[in-house]
Structure formats: structure tokens, C-alpha cells
Amino acid sequence: MTKNAQDQILKCRDDHAPVLFCEDPSVAGAPQPFKLKAGLTCPWVKPDEPFGPDKLRARIEPWLTALFQSEHLALLVGSGLTHALHSMATGGALPGMSTSDLGIFDAEIAAEAKRSAAAAGREEGNIEDQIRVASELLRGLQIAAATKELSAKEHEHVTKLKEGIERVLGEFASSILKGEAGSASAPAEKREEAFNYLVSFLMCFASRSGTRDRLQLFTTGTSKRERMQRAYTSLTASWAH
Numbered sequence: 001m002t003k004n005a006q007d008q009i010l011k012c013r014d015d016h017a018p019v020l021f022c023e024d025p026s027v028a029g030a031p032q033p034f035k036l037k038a039g040l041t042c043p044w045v046k047p048d049e050p051f052g053p054d055k056l057r058a059r060i061e062p063w064l065t066a067l068f069q070s071e072h073l074a075l076l077v078g079s080g081l082t083h084a085l086h087s088m089a090t091g092g093a094l095p096g097m098s099t100s101d102l103g104i105f106d107a108e109i110a111a112e113a114k115r116s117a118a119a120a121g122r123e124e125g126n127i128e129d130q131i132r133v134a135s136e137l138l139r140g141l142q143i144a145a146a147t148k149e150l151s152a153k154e155h156e157h158v159t160k161l162k163e164g165i166e167r168v169l170g171e172f173a174s175s176i177l178k179g180e181a182g183s184a185s186a187p188a189e190k191r192e193e194a195f196n197y198l199v200s201f202l203m204c205f206a207s208r209s210g211t212r213d214r215l216q217l218f219t220t221g222t223s224k225r226e227r228m229q230r231a232y233t234s235l236t237a238s239w240a241h
Contacts, residue, residue: 007037010056012063015042024050068208074216075205081198086179089186089194095175097126102134102164104157109133127172134165 011018020037032052036045044059045051067073086094102109112133113125125133138161145154183191206215 008034010059012059064204068205069212072213072216073205073208074218076218078219081201085194085198086183088197089190090182091190092182094179095172097128099125099127099130100168100171102130102161102168104160104164105134105137109137127168131165131169134161138162138165 007020007022009018009020019042020040021034022037023033024035030050030052032050032055034052034056035050036042036047041047045055083094086092099110099113109130110125113129116133117123117125117129138158141154141158141161145152145158148154183194186194202217205217208215
């Protein structure tokens, strides 16, 4: 996934690095609507030269054909597939993973979330990083407040941070449910189109010769809603203690 919904990434065959290109809005609908991102180069297309699906097909199809013939094949599916299908069915985007305002210690939590995200190879922290850091901070505040009077500011900090985490988790879960409801209530023809694309995509990998191992399908994790539900259950259980 890229920050710009119009950006696309391709890396196959002899590409030494991912090739980033985008749709040129000035030629939308043209046979060759794509161009490389400014400042980038690659061996199979010139800078500022428009290109279309035929150029991409010539790169991707032979590579996929060879890939499908391998003895063992595993497909790792990330959230991009879910976002693409939702966009196809509804014409809109799913809720993102941006952070929210907790109402207390926001700067400190944001700084640590960004640091831990960078350590994991990601540019910015998302809501999962924020909630993880906030829950760690909350536990530390609870320990610090355990020996204090109820009127101490540590208890006030615990209450405010706990309320902020609960609110952010609730808002995020609601946004996911809203996105899922949008897919389910999309026009029937759009839903069917998205479903057909999904089946076609998966069958490209699953339709293998009987002499080859069956396709192994993996995802990068459970759904956002399931992860956040588990996070909420875990946090409320720890708060009870």
C-alpha cells in the first residue's frame, strides 16, 4: 500500500528494486494512462514515457507463468486485497490506520509509537502502535499510582488514559464495522464484480497441476476488528487487576 491511492508498485523478473508508478490524471481513460513517479528510473520504460496495461502484462504474465509452475507455491495476502475489493464494490476507501487523540500524553505516546514503527521498518506509527504504547504506559502509571493516595495526580492520569484508550478503540471498531457494512450493502452488480475478481485472482494461484503441491494461502494477520477486539479484551482484563 502507498500513501497515495493512485500510486502503484511493481517488482518482478529482473527489477532490482520496486518500480513506483502512478496514473496520470491529465490522460485519465487513455490507453496508456501510467507514468513513472518523478525522479525514478527503470530498465523497461523511459522517464516521462506513458505506458499502459500492455506494457505491464508483458512484464507480469511470463513471470507469473513461471512462478505457478514451481513445485511449492505460497501466497501471502495483505490488507491491500481487502482495500481493493472494498473500493471496487463501493467506490470508496476502507477506514485507515491513522492515530487518534487520546487526550493525555499524546506527544509522548506518538514519539514512542513512531520510534517503534521505525525499528520495525515502517515510516510512521499507526493506531496499533499507538494503542500498544498507550497500554504499556497505562500499566506503568497503574504501578506508580498503586502506592499513592486516591487524590494523587497519578490516579487522575490513569483514569484519563484508560478512558482515552477505550474511546479510541470504540471509534476504530465502529469505523471498521461501517466499512464492512458498506461492502455488504453495495449495489448487487458491484458486489458480484468484486467477488468475481476475487475468485479469478485466487484461482490463478489455486489452479495448479496435480503433480504440484497445493497452494498454501497465508494472510499477514487477522482482521483489524479481531485484532482490536483482542486488544480491548486483553486491556480490560489487565485493568481489572
